[in-house]
Amino acid sequence: MDAMVRELSYAQAIQEAMAVAMDMDERVFLMGEDIGVYGGAFQVTGDLVDRFGTERVIDTPISELGGAGVAVGAALTGMRPIFEFQFSDFATLAMEQIVNQAAKMRFMLGGEVSVPVVMRFPAGSGTGAAAQHSQSLEAWLGHVPGLKVIQPATPYDAKGMLLAAVADPDPVMIFEHKLLYKAKGPVPEGYYTVPIGKADIRREGRDLTIVATSIMVQKALDAAATLEAEGIDVEVVDLRTIRPMDRQTVVDSVKKTSRLMCVYEAVKTLGIGAEVSAMIAESEAFDYLDAPIVRLGGAETPIPYNPELEKATVPQVPDIITAARDLVKGVR
Amino acid sequence: MAGASKAVADSRANLPFVYRQYSAEQLKQVLYKMYLIRRFEEGAEESYMRGLIHGTMHLSIGQEASAMGICMPLGEDDQITSTHRGHGHCIAKGAEVKRMFAEFFGKTTGYCKGRGGSMHIADVAKGNLGANGIVGGGIPIAVGAALSSKMMKTGKVVVSFFGDGANNEGAFHEALNMAAVWKLPVIFVCENNGYGMSTSTARSTAVKNIADRAAAYSMPGVIVNGNIFSEVAEASHKAVERARAGEGPTLIESKTYRHRGHSKSDRNRYRTKEEIEDWMSNRDPITLFENELREFGFIDGPGIEAIREAVAREIADGIEFAKVSPSPDVRETGNYVYTEQA
Incomplete structure (x- = not known):
């Protein structure tokens, strides 16, 4: 019998995934700042503390480095911690434990240990929180062998990928765009997983491949709907995982459409778009390209406070429409 | 008190902690291991000089009583996290x-x-979760x-x-x-050996004793002479009892000294020859322990000689084992980055 499917918000889907994981496995527990009675800065853990108690929903002091290290140590010794950063920006305070310890422990010890820690990072701009609470740092962590880095774009994927992350024996970093928390979508009850390392073709098309991540997936789909009226048929690939990246799905899509655009919120240079572009340039899909590759990414600035400026620093639907139109029509 | 009869116990009543707590066999085993740590590091240093080992290493020669004393009350299931100066901890925990x-x-x-080297040595089966660079x-991670x-x-x-250097890390x-x-x-x-690389604790640390910092975290802060095995073991014993009773953590400051430089690049310009010589001649932890064992009648000259010879054999066999062991295949460089899944 198929599981009941309801409409849940992205935040509710994550909360449900954590509850399912904790019900299934007593080794799973939550750590983070104000995730208990407060419910988390974005109410993602919500009332889980009432159900699972303070022993399994642990409020940490404001100690990102130490807290991340405790999660790593617990994972190393048999537990399955899910560690919430209050904002993804605070990963900067914990990079030592993430990059030097969690990512490398298994390798440095010759395969004698695994570090099954899950870290959740509320990310992205659009909340008026300015430069230190709005960054998209996923590519930083995507550069580190030993980590897996995912960016679910829908409530369905947010639940399924979190459950896959908890089951994964290695450290998984989940970047959750804060503006997605209220987005709704169908989510089955109970346990299911969405595989890490597999992209998803969210819309099939013939004229152009848009590889998008996180909140940019929906923006690309909105742009595609407008472009369809103009006779431009866009394929939207939701990358979902940035390490390990699903090369084959992107290559196959570009071979079909002969045009590639990458859309992501993080700063444009040295980011995911560069990686996807290079991946295509190095692949058999290169010969299929009918036009130069286009990247739409964040501006080369910190995220500003003023709402108009803030919007202007990251790609918006009209930007995608214009760039896609120019790309397909050969306007450069 | 394993192996000690009541009469023996009475005769030991005024001796320092470890001589009351442990059997003669256990204490001789401690001396064996202290020598094993010392000779292991000397063997590693010599192999490095001869070009058999590359990279660098951080020797704990002079700190053996600290590693052994802390690990003495631990069981095999208990765990440690170690440091870049961690060879002694590794051996003390059973490697x-x-x-x-x-x-x-x-x-x-x-x-x-072969993926970690000196700075990432670990023995998870024996509870050593790893040295750390x-x-x-x-x-x-220990927390x-x-x-x-x-x-x-x-x-x-x-x-x-x-080490003392770490007490200034967030x-x-x-x-x-x-x-x-x-x-x-x-x-x-x-393990306060007086210097974070070249910078003395006096120049780097606002408190006189690192144990003073325990007060800020409402836990006992205990200072021991890290070169006296019994002092270290006694402090560790009490801290283990407190931890097992659910009463929480303890901070032990083990004041000691490294005879060698920080690493292989050290020119020792930040300390005097006299200072080093003083620690080596007058406060060597192995000599101090050996002298006590003799004085209290736990071992005699031939007994010590037998330990030294057995250690020398184990070291020689160990180096030979390493020499004849196979190197990893370069095609396997990518192994162990992720857990292999079916």
Whole structure:
């Protein structure tokens, strides 16, 4: 019998995934700042503390480095911690434990240990929180062998990928765009997983491949709907995982459409778009390209406070429409 | 008190802690291991000089009593996190020197299959969760292991070794605070050898004693002479009892000295020859322990000689084992980055 499917918000889907994981496995527990009675800065853990108690929903002091290290140590010794950063920006305070310890422990010890820690990072701009609470740092962590880095774009994927992350024996970093928390979508009850390392073709098309991540997936789909009226048929690939990246799905899509655009919120240079572009340039899909590759990414600035400026620093639907139109029509 | 009759116990009543607590056999084994640590590091240093080991290493020669004393009351299930100066901790926790040599030689038979080297030596089966190349890196990890112990009710105690340099890292303060707030079964052991690389604690640290920092985290702060085995073991014993009773963490400051430089690049310009000579001649931990064992009648000259010879054999066999062991295949460079899944 198929599981009941309801409409849940992205935040509710994550909360449900954590509850399912904790019900299934007593080794799973939550750590983070104000995730208990407060419910988390974005109410993602919500009332889980009432159900699972303070022993399994642990409020940490404001100690990102130490807290991340405790999660790593617990994972190393048999537990399955899910560690919430209050904002993804605070990963900067914990990079030592993430990059030097969690990512490398298994390798440095010759395969004698695994570090099954899950870290959740509320990310992205659009909340008026300015430069230190709005960054998209996923590519930083995507550069580190030993980590897996995912960016679910829908409530369905947010639940399924979190459950896959908890089951994964290695450290998984989940970047959750804060503006997605209220987005709704169908989510089955109970346990299911969405595989890490597999992209998803969210819309099939013939004229152009848009590889998008996180909140940019929906923006690309909105742009595609407008472009369809103009006779431009866009394929939207939701990358979902940035390490390990699903090369084959992107290559196959570009071979079909002969045009590639990458859309992501993080700063444009040295980011995911560069990686996807290079991946295509190095692949058999290169010969299929009918036009130069286009990247739409964040501006080369910190995220500003003023709402108009803030919007202007990251790609918006009209930007995608214009760039896609120019790309397909050969306007450069 | 294993192996000691009441009469023997009475005769020991006025002796220092370890001579009341442990049998003669156990104490001779401690001397054996202190020599094993010393000779292992000398063997590693010599192999480095001869070009058999590359990279660098950080020797703990002069700190053997600290490693052995702290590990003495620990069981095999108890766990430690160690440091870049961690060879002594590794041996004290039960590692085999042949597999340690093999790791230094970069061989597949090494503890990390040649992927970690000196700075990442570990022996997870014996409870050593690993040395660490990052100063202070292991401290929060030890707190996490102690959290696992508490949550899974395994009764394990976790020891985090670190140096005086680490006490100025944020990780130290964050970790001690959390361990105290959550009353975790963890023991923080600062091996204060006087210098963070070249910078003395007087120049780097605002408090006179690192143990003074324990007050900020509402835990006992204990200072011991790290070169006297019995003093260290007694402090560790009390901290282990406190941890096992669910009363929370302890900070032990073990004041000691490294005879060698920080690493292989050290020219020793920040300390005097006289200072080094004083520690080597007058406060060597092995000599001090050996003298006590003799004085209290636990061992005689031939007994000591037998230990030295047995250690020399184990070291020679270990180096030979490392030399003849196979190197990893370069085609396997990508192994162990992720857990292999079916």
